[in-house]
Amino acid sequence: MDGTGEYDLVILGGGAAAFAAITEASSRGLSTAMVNTGLPIGGTCVNVGCVPSKHLLAVGESAFASRDNPFDAVQYSKDEPTVDWGAALDGTDNLVEQFRQTNYVDVAEHYDTDIYEGYGKLVDDTTIEVVDGADEGARITGEKALVATGSAPWAPPIDGLDDVDYYTSETILDERDLPESIVIIGGGYIALEWGQILHRVGVDVTILQRSERVLSAMEGQLGREMQRAFEEEGINVVTDNDVRQVHSPVADGGAEAVQERIAVETEVDGDEHTFRAEGLFVATGVQPNSENIGLEAVGVETDADGTIRVDEYFQTTNPDIYAAGDVIGEPELETVAAKEGNHGVKNAFGSVERSSAGHSSGQSPREDDEGVTIDYDAVPAVVFTSPEVASVGITELEYMDEHGTCSCRTVQMEDIPRAKAVENTDGLVQIVKHHETDEIVGVHMVAPRAADMIMEATLAVKFGLTVDDIIDTIHPFPTFSEAFKHACQAFRRDTSTMSCCVE
Structure with a gap:
């Protein structure tokens, strides 16, 4: 034009x-x-x-x-x-x-x-x-x-990074021949989604996260639960990394070096470690x-x-x-x-x-x-891994910082009838409510179909619904979405002795 x-x-x-x-x-x-x-x-x-x-x-x-x-x-x-x-x-x-x-x-x-x-x-x-x-x-x-x-994808100033080839969430889509092994630097949603994609299509994946847990910007329980699920699946997750240098060991020679084209030198809990792989993926934000x-x-x-x-x-x-x-x-x-x-x-x-x-x-x-x-407090965030991660509103730590107290409850997916019936029990649901008004101010979950479940929670946060509003609403049984109601009920009763469908 x-x-x-x-x-x-x-x-x-x-x-x-x-x-x-x-x-x-x-x-x-x-x-x-x-x-x-x-x-x-x-x-x-x-x-x-x-x-x-x-x-x-x-x-x-x-x-x-x-x-x-x-x-x-x-x-x-x-x-x-x-x-x-x-x-x-x-x-x-x-x-x-x-x-x-x-x-x-x-x-x-x-x-x-x-x-x-x-x-x-x-x-x-x-x-x-x-x-x-x-x-x-x-x-x-x-x-x-x-x-x-x-x-656009952002790469941190790591010594040697500019001298090696690496993937991002954009360039990986141009790669027709995947490496047999890969190290992913980063522990946010891009690192987790792509880590699971690559692992499940046959790549040996190691995720290096700088902070003490993956998904560090979200409620702490979510990152810990996802790390457990990933390691159970066979994805190596290493936290508390201080990445010092990236280089190619090919120059050192040897048959092994041909298959290990990338070496990432880090310090983990004060100890030096070197992680080697055929490929490198940088997922450190945008x-x-x-x-x-x-x-x-x-x-x-x-x-x-x-x-x-x-x-x-x-x-x-x-x-x-x-x-x-x-x-x-x-x-x-x-x-x-x-x-x-x-x-x-x-x-x-x-x-x-x-x-x-x-x-x-x-x-x-x-x-x-x-x-x-x-109102950005009522904007849901989702990570589309398996299990899925979803969150809306403020976290327990944020509420504690603001009010000096927190009224929170967490239920495990293994206690939800639908999850038990289909033997898909990874995950949890946590609710943060106002300690005086009982309004729901934060909901955080790792669960099958958490991306769909989070919308009920988003409406609760957006419109100031209380835990009793959710309890008084009939939910279909058996569904994963009952976990949200179950977590609300945990404020009112001992859910470990609760029959199915009890209000």
Whole structure:
């Protein structure tokens, strides 16, 4: 797309935040254009994040099913299933292409959004210039601008890391021949999801976590439970690592060195250790894509870590420019990015009255309308491993720090009838409630289908439901979701002597 154009809203970026923004803008009758910088249209989630990783987790789960079978009545032959990794990636590529077309390209066309491909920079306040790529030289200007450039994998300053080849959550999707063994540096959700994917398709996996537990940003019990589950499955998890150096032992010679192309030197509890493998995967977080996009030129400030500084209404230090998604920092979630993009547009252009069909009435925005914000305490986080991990609200430690006391209960999945019936008993559910009002303020779980179970807990946190509200609600039996009710009941009775279905 050539030339110049003037629009109501121009967007730098083409992911979830950008598409939520054009959806909201279209409902107001606003003209929109975006410069898709970096990944193909759709951003991280569809291209290299949620969609491919969840597809490959399902591939790994199917491959691992025979080894994970708990029933004596089901027998398998000695021949273990094999995974054609290249075919798995072909399936992923096809799935990504379908999502990209139907959820992004077709949506942009439906909303008459002009898409400019190439590397874009902000110039002249709310003007974006394409400085490299297919539409180089194009300039688009808007009444308002939204920066939604997302994030990219971040590698820490480890001695020697720049001198060796390593995978990230993006580059692993280009690897058709997996190594026989791999060391993963990091212990967050990316490390755990990819660690389980690779282990279940036949790679020998070692996870090195810096802190005392994996998933260190979540409730402590969750990380400890996942480490136990991973080690039981055969994944080596080493915590309390101080990684000192990464190098290639190939230079040392020998047949063994050919198969051990990476050596990671760490200090664990004061003792020096060297972990060797054929491959290295760095999963130590992400960094915002905020460099070299013209922020300084238009007066948009960033914090020390590169995240764009915004107020609670997603307005940057330039009043005509808003920002949303990973580029403004945690929580780096696709659904949060979409909500931020939507709210950024609402705040930039003000409220409008809508008809029952959800369309704008055409009235002008009212400047005295209050802006819309997000309650981040009611945002659920999920790790799609097996078992799954899910969390919403504050943790026991956070509550203790704030109130000096905590009213918490934890139940084990092995005590839940459905989990026992299907012999899938890994996990736990913990509830944090207000010590005076009994309102549920935090729920944290490791469990089968925790990703689905967390929504009831999210509604409880969002709307201030009490443990008695949950107890008084009839739950279907037998289900995994009963674990949430069971944990609420633990505040009122001794659940170890409780019959099934008791209120």
